[in-house]
Amino acid sequence: MRVTDVLIGVGCVVLVWCQTATVRAQPAEGVAALKAALEGRQVTMSIDMPASHGGIDVYPQREPDIDAEAYGLRLKEFGTALPRGTRAPITLIKVNTKNIEIHLAGGGYGTRNDPVVVPRVAYIPKSARELDLEKERDRTRDPARKKEIERQLLSLSMDRSRDTMAENRRIELEEAIKKAEIARKRLERGSRINVWYPDKRLEQWVPSPADLMQVLARYVDFSDPRLASLRKGMTTADVYAVLGFPSRRRPGTQGDYATSIDTWETRREVIEVTFVDGLAVDITSTQK
Known part of the structure; x- marks a missing residue:
């Protein structure tokens, strides 16, 4: 293969790569x-x-x-x-x-x-005392002792239920406070x-x-909110009170009437108001 063929091939590859790079850019x-x-x-x-x-x-x-x-x-x-x-x-x-x-x-x-609120439910497991009593109840053959154990287990179970309910009320209050805080943050x-x-x-x-x-x-x-205050028929002084003094003013005449096209220009928008005899007859806004 001739050197010129190699150079041409390399050149084509470089050209394709450059074109691809341009598309990606x-x-x-x-x-x-x-x-x-x-x-x-x-x-x-x-x-x-x-x-x-x-x-x-x-x-x-x-x-x-x-x-x-x-x-x-x-x-x-x-x-x-x-x-x-x-x-x-x-x-x-x-x-x-x-x-x-x-x-x-x-x-x-x-x-x-x-942060978000992840719902939780309190679970209080059986105490070591309850587990030991359950084992003793299953082993004992004495009816009186078994009855006493059942009484103690019932008391412990009721205590655990009360503690669980109290913990769930605490969790609900905590979650309600957190939800209210998140709702406030959402609005901000x-x-x-x-x-x-x-x-x-x-x-x-x-x-x-x-x-x-x-x-x-x-x-x-996207328009300047001051435009909402402008109406055809407003006097020059009224328009200036809303927009301030114009960036440019092109005076002219139309028959016996004095005219002007006043321009207010911001970084993003151009507002033009046409006046005839001191009254606004046309208002335009153009985005840059």
């Missing part, structure tokens, strides 16, 4: 883009979010994309950590093989290190949205921040 780049765009971002809940790490499961390929029955059961079982209208940060974006986890204000209670640990994709698509492809935001749009609102 793309999901990592997509994950980095999601984390950069969404982690730390404040969003508004559009629905009540369960106080559990299970949160809600969203299936973009289905219609409807959420199991309403399962959602209702989680709310009933765990309560609401983030009520509708609550503002909360996205604290983590985690891309797994089959789903993307969007952690809200901590991601929800119920992960591996969170946030929730999450799990977005599921078929097969193992996420090993080869990750949605863009804009695509994922569109999937989540029914459940969280």
Whole structure:
């Protein structure tokens, strides 16, 4: 085999390896883009979010994309950590093989290190005295002695039953206190949205921040909450009172009326308000 053939073969292998490495690197780049765009971002809940790490499961390929029955059961079982209208940060974006986890204000209670209540039932075994008396009862032939032993065994058994009941009451009280503490912690640990994709698509492809935001749009609102206070017909002074002074202002005219397009720009959003004769006639918001 000629040296040139060997070099060509090696070159082909290197090219294939590089192409494969590029394909494998793309999901990592997509994950980095999601984390950069969404982690730390404040969003508004559009629905009540369960106080559990299970949160809600969203299936973009289905219609409807959420199991309403399962959602209702989680709310009933765990309560609401983030009520509708609550503002909360996205604290983590985690891309797994089959789903993307969007952690809200901590991601929800119920992960591996969170304590749980394991039901217990007290059992107090027979004492050495009881065992010895039972052996003596089985050996004795004296009816009077056997009757006395039975009386003692009954007394010891009743004492053990009382002790068992008292211990179970103590355990129940301890568990009730622990359950109440866990219920309180659940309400403080946030929730999450799990977005599921078929097969193992996420090993080869990750949605863009804009695509994922569109999937989540029914459940969280990414827009600036100040927009809810804006209405067409508001005066320039009223709009400025809500948004502050604009980043840019483009004055103009429309017939006999003075116009302007005022722009407010944040790190994640651009808000534009068009004024005609000092009144807002159009309000738009664009995500970056």
